[in-house]
Amino acid sequence: MKEGEIMKVGLLGATGYSGAVLYSLLKQHPNVTHLNLYGHNTGTSKKVFLETAIPAYLNEHLELQEFDPVAIMNSNDVLFCATPAGVTSKIARPFIEENFPVIDLSGDFRFKDPAVYSKWYHKPAAPAEQLQKACYGLTDFQTPTTHYIANPGCYATASLLGLAPLVIEKMIIPDTIIIDAKSGVSGAGKKPNTSNNYSFINENAWLYKMNQHQHIPEIVQQLQAWNKNISAIEFTTTLIPITRGIMATIYVKAAPNITLTKIKQAFNKYYQHDKFIRLLPEETPSIKEVTGSNYCNIGLSYNEVTNTIVIVSVIDNLMKGAAGQALQNFNQLFNFPEEAGLPLLPLFP
Amino acid sequence: MKEGEIMKVGLLGATGYSGAVLYSLLKQHPNVTHLNLYGHNTGTSKKVFLETAIPAYLNEHLELQEFDPVAIMNSNDVLFCATPAGVTSKIARPFIEENFPVIDLSGDFRFKDPAVYSKWYHKPAAPAEQLQKACYGLTDFQTPTTHYIANPGCYATASLLGLAPLVIEKMIIPDTIIIDAKSGVSGAGKKPNTSNNYSFINENAWLYKMNQHQHIPEIVQQLQAWNKNISAIEFTTTLIPITRGIMATIYVKAAPNITLTKIKQAFNKYYQHDKFIRLLPEETPSIKEVTGSNYCNIGLSYNEVTNTIVIVSVIDNLMKGAAGQALQNFNQLFNFPEEAGLPLLPLFP
C-alpha cells in the first residue's frame, strides 16, 4: 500500500491488556481511518462500550459489535485478534478460507504441529491444515508469507531476539541454552487472581511454571528452524512487581574460538540497521529503558573463565511482546512505514 | 501559523524529567522539524549527549549546545526552558527584550510580585518589569497575551482546574478551600536524595512541606484573579510511592442554595468542550487513568450533611502538569491544532 492509503481495521478483544494497547496504537496510525471493535463472547445481550470496560479510555464511546465473520470481512480490510488462548482456533476458519488478512496475538496459530499446542496449552488445537496457512510473525526476521499471521509470544520475542544472531551463525554449543526470564504482572492478563493480587506480588518475586511455560515449545520451534541441532532449552519465569516489561537473561556456552568481538559482530550484522532493536554499548540493560516503546534492548557479555555468553534482552511485553509487534506485522503486510503508529521513544521516567 | 508550517525549536534543560518528556513530545510534533538542545551549566568543557544523560533515549545522539542567547534566537523560532527554579530569572532578559517566544516551565515567571517569589522560593526573583512581560499559561483558561509564557506548576494545575468553575461562578464560601494533594516521586526532580530513595518512599506515604509548598501562592494568585474574596487556602502535599501523577482532593463549603446539579452544570459549562479535561460520570477518579496523557480527570461529589463539595482532580504531573501543558501553550501560541504532538490516550495498563 502507499502512504496516504486508508485502512478499515477490525479488532477482536479490545478490552484485554494487549487489545487495549493495540487500540491506542491503531488510533494514532496515520493510515487507519476506521476502527471496528468486536467481542468474542457472543450471545450476551448487554451492550459493551470500550470506555466502560477501560475507564482510562473515557470518551472512547465505541461499542463492541457482535462477532460475525462475514460482516467483519465486509466492513474491514484486516482483523486483529487479541484473544485468550483457545478462541481463534475455533473461529479462524472462514477468514482462512477467504484468505482474509488476520493478525492473531494469541498462541493458537504459532505451531505447525497441533499436538504440541494441545500438550502445552491443555486445549484442543486448530486443525493442522489451518495451522499450515499461518505464518510466524517475528518481524525482525520474517516478513509475512501468508495472510494469517501468528504474532509471537512476549517471552518468545525477548528470548529469540536475544539468541538469533548466535544461533543462526552457529556460535554456541547447541543444548546449553538457559533462559532466566523476569516478567511484569500484566503478562498474565487482566482477570484478578491470587498471583496478581497486589498484596501477594508487591515486594515479592515468584518463580512459577518451572519448565511448564507454554512459550518453551514456541522458542524451541523457532530456534530449530534456525539451527537443527537445538533440541531443548532450560527456561524459568519469575514474576516481579512491575506492571509491564520482560527481561530475558540468557546463558549459553560459546562454541570454540569465539570472542566477545565476534559476538558483537554477529549482533551488529543482524541488528545495526534494525529500527526497533538497540544494542547497548555497556552490558547493563534495564527494563524501563524500553517501557511504552516497541524497542528490544540487548546487552552482551562474555566470561572467558566460564566460557559463558550472557545476553540480556528487554522488551515491553505489551508492545514489542504483543501489540507493538502486531502493528509492525500490519505495517509489513500492507507496506506501511515500519514505525507508523508506534511511539518513537520510551516513557521516561 | 498554518498546518504544514515548520518550526525550529530550542530546548534548554532536556536532561531533567520535564525536559526529557518535552523532548519526546516535540519529536513527534508534526510541525517541529528542528530541535536544538542547550545546557544551562555553561563553562564545562565536557560534551553531553542526550542519550548519555538518559539511557532510555539511546540513539538520540544530540549534543547539548552551550547556552548563548543570541545564537539561540538565531537558530530557533521559540525556546522552551525546562530548568530548575532560579535559572530563567537570571537568563531571560535578552529574550524578553527581543520579544522572542519563550515557554518557561519553571516557577521563575509565574508571579507578578517579586517579593512573593523570593519568600516562597528562597531565591532572588526576576525584576518586576520582566515579570510584567510574562503571562501565566493555564491553557484551559488563558491564551498567551505575551511572548513569555510561564507554564503553571503541577500541583497548581491540578488544583486550579478542579476549583475554577466553582470559584469563577462564586459557588463556594471563599476561604474554606482545603487541598489534600498526593504526588508521585518524579515531581521533585531527578537528583537522588533521602526522600526519593526507594527504600524510604516505597511502601510509604510522607506528608512534607506542610503549609510551606511554593505552589500555594501560585494557586492563591490565580484564584484571586478569578474571585477577589479568596485570600488563603489550606494545602498539604503527600508523597506516595508512584513515579508519575498527582491527585488533588479538594474540600470546599458550598455557598447557599447550591445543589449537585448546579455544581455539575458549572463544570459542564467550562469543560464540556475542553479536549483535555474529562468529567467523570462516577465520582471515583484514579491517577492511572491519565498517566502518560495530557488529560485532567475530574470527579465530583456533594455531601449535604456536611455541606462539603469534594472535587478530585488527577493529572500526570509531567504531562498536563509540565511538558504536556507546555506543548499546549506552544500550540496555542503558534495556532497549531490543540492536540498536535500529544498522545491521544493514557498508558494502559
Place this chain on the structure above:
Amino acid sequence: MKEGEIMKVGLLGATGYSGAVLYSLLKQHPNVTHLNLYGHNTGTSKKVFLETAIPAYLNEHLELQEFDPVAIMNSNDVLFCATPAGVTSKIARPFIEENFPVIDLSGDFRFKDPAVYSKWYHKPAAPAEQLQKACYGLTDFQTPTTHYIANPGCYATASLLGLAPLVIEKMIIPDTIIIDAKSGVSGAGKKPNTSNNYSFINENAWLYKMNQHQHIPEIVQQLQAWNKNISAIEFTTTLIPITRGIMATIYVKAAPNITLTKIKQAFNKYYQHDKFIRLLPEETPSIKEVTGSNYCNIGLSYNEVTNTIVIVSVIDNLMKGAAGQALQNFNQLFNFPEEAGLPLLPLFP
C-alpha cells in the same frame, strides 16, 4: 492474671490477613501456651492447614478445627474472631450467654444501634440486646467493661486517636472535621478483585466509597460519646499502592483562642505516657515509621491564616488497626503487660 499464668487461646479466621497477623503475635506471646484455630465455613469436609492457606507460614502444621461453640469454650480461655463482616452477628450468641471472653475484630459488634449497622454494612445486624453486651475496645481510651470486645476498625483507630484530645477538650469547632484517609491494599482483605489487582493499583491512587465507608458511623459514634455537639464528619478514603498502612490527614477548625502550644499540651496530656502513641517533634509523619509495629504516630500543625489544625495520624492497619490492638485488648482484659507479644520496633527499612 499474673505474669507466668498461661492461657489457651482460640482463633477463628486465622487464614485472612488480620487473623494471620494475630496468629504470629499470639505465637510469640509469653503467656499463650495453647493456640487452637477454627474455620467459620463449617460443613466442608476438606481439611485446611494453616501452612497450606498461607505458604509464608510453612511448617505451621495446624489444622483448622470445625466451628463448635461448646467445644471452643471448653478448650479455650478466650476466642479471637478475625472474621469478615456478617459472621459474628450470627454466631456470637452462645459466647455472650456464657459470658465467655471474645475479642471480635469485625465490625459486627461496634454499634449500639442495629439500624446503623444494617444501613452501612448492608447486612442484618446482631440483636440489640447482644450489642448491649459488647464494649468498644479503643485501648488507649477504654479498658474492657464486658467480656465481648468489639475491636475498632483500622480507619476508625487512626482517625479517633488523631482527634481524641481536641474533641474531648472541646478545642475544635464541632462540625468542621474533614478526614482524608489513605490506605494500603491489605485493608480490603485477601480475596482477589478488580481493585487489588496489581496492574490496577500499582502506580495509581484511587479514591473510593466517597461518603459511603462503613467506618464513618463508627467514628461519629465515638466522637459523639466524647462530645455531644459532633454530628457528622467528611471522610474520604484513597487506596494507595502499599500493602500495609493508613495515614489519616485530619483537618479541623480551631475553637477561639486556640494556639499550637495549647494543642500540643492537649496531646501531651493524653499521650505522653501512652506506650503505643508517639507524638512527632516535627510535623511530617510517614506511614513506614510504624509498619510492622503497634505504634500510632501523630504529627501536628496549626495554620493561623486559615485557622486550620492539621493532624496526621499513621498506623499499620493490620497491627494497631486490627491484630495489634486486639492483642492489646487481650492484655488489658487479662492484666498482662501492655506490650506482651507485640514487637517493640517497626520494620525498618
Place this chain on the structure above:
Amino acid sequence: MKEGEIMKVGLLGATGYSGAVLYSLLKQHPNVTHLNLYGHNTGTSKKVFLETAIPAYLNEHLELQEFDPVAIMNSNDVLFCATPAGVTSKIARPFIEENFPVIDLSGDFRFKDPAVYSKWYHKPAAPAEQLQKACYGLTDFQTPTTHYIANPGCYATASLLGLAPLVIEKMIIPDTIIIDAKSGVSGAGKKPNTSNNYSFINENAWLYKMNQHQHIPEIVQQLQAWNKNISAIEFTTTLIPITRGIMATIYVKAAPNITLTKIKQAFNKYYQHDKFIRLLPEETPSIKEVTGSNYCNIGLSYNEVTNTIVIVSVIDNLMKGAAGQALQNFNQLFNFPEEAGLPLLPLFP
C-alpha cells in the same frame, strides 16, 4: 552461656540498614540487657542519637558513643560491626589481639587471601595474619572456631545454602554453576544514589555488576572448601523493585545417575532438622515468604531433558543475609538457644 545469663553488647554502625535491623533484634533478645552504640566516624563533635538517624526508631534515645576500642572492650562482652567495606580492616587489630569477641557483618574478614579482597573490593585488605584469626560464619554449616566471626554476605548466603548439599555430596558437574540472583534495593545500603532513586528502579529491573560482584570470590572460596574441583561460577545480579529480599536461582548440571529423589534426599540430609531452612514441597518459592524472618526457603526441580537442576533459594537480605545470621552467630558463640531474639514467622502479608 546458660539461659538467664546476661550480656552487654556493643554495636558499631547502628544507623545503617543492617545495623538498624540488628539493633531491633538485640533489643528483644532475652539475654541482652545492655546495648551500647558506637559511631565509626570519629572526630565529629555533633552528637548523634539513634532516633534522629532513624525516624522510625522514635523514642530510642540512645546516643552513638565515640569509637574507642579499650572503652568498648571494657563496657561490653561482644562487639557487632555493621560497617561498610573498608572499616573493620582498619580497626580490628586491638580486638583480635585481645581475643575479644567480634561479629563483623562487613566483607573485610571473609577471605583468607588479602589479594582476593583487594582485587574485588578495590580497597586495602586487613593483614593476612589478622585474616587467619577470623572464621567464616555460615551458621547452618559452621560453628565459630575463633572469636572473630566474619558474617557472610547476603548473595553468598542464599547461593551457598542452595548449593551446599549437592556440592558437598558431589552430585553436580563442578564448573556448571550459574547463579541468577535478584535482589531488593536495600542490599546496596542507605546512601541515595542513581540506582536506588525511586523513579529509576520502580517499574524496572536492572542487571548490574556483570561478573564483577564482590560476592563471587566469597561464594567460590566456600564452594572450594566443600569441593576442590570447583574453580569458577557464573553470577549475575539483577536489582528488582522491592526493598528487602534475595532470590538466587541456581542452574547446575547433574552428575551422572542423579535423580530428583536423590537430590531431595541430599537436601533433607542437611536441612530437615535445620530450624531456619525450609524445603518447599512444591517447586515455586517466593521472596515474600521469608520477608522479615531469618528463614531461607529452598525449592528444587530437575529437568531430565536438559539434565539441569534448578535450585531456588530465597532469603531476607537484611535478616538471614545480614543481621539475622549475625544474631545466630551470637547465639552459637555464647550457647544461647538458636532462635533467641529472632522472629518466629515472616511478615505476612
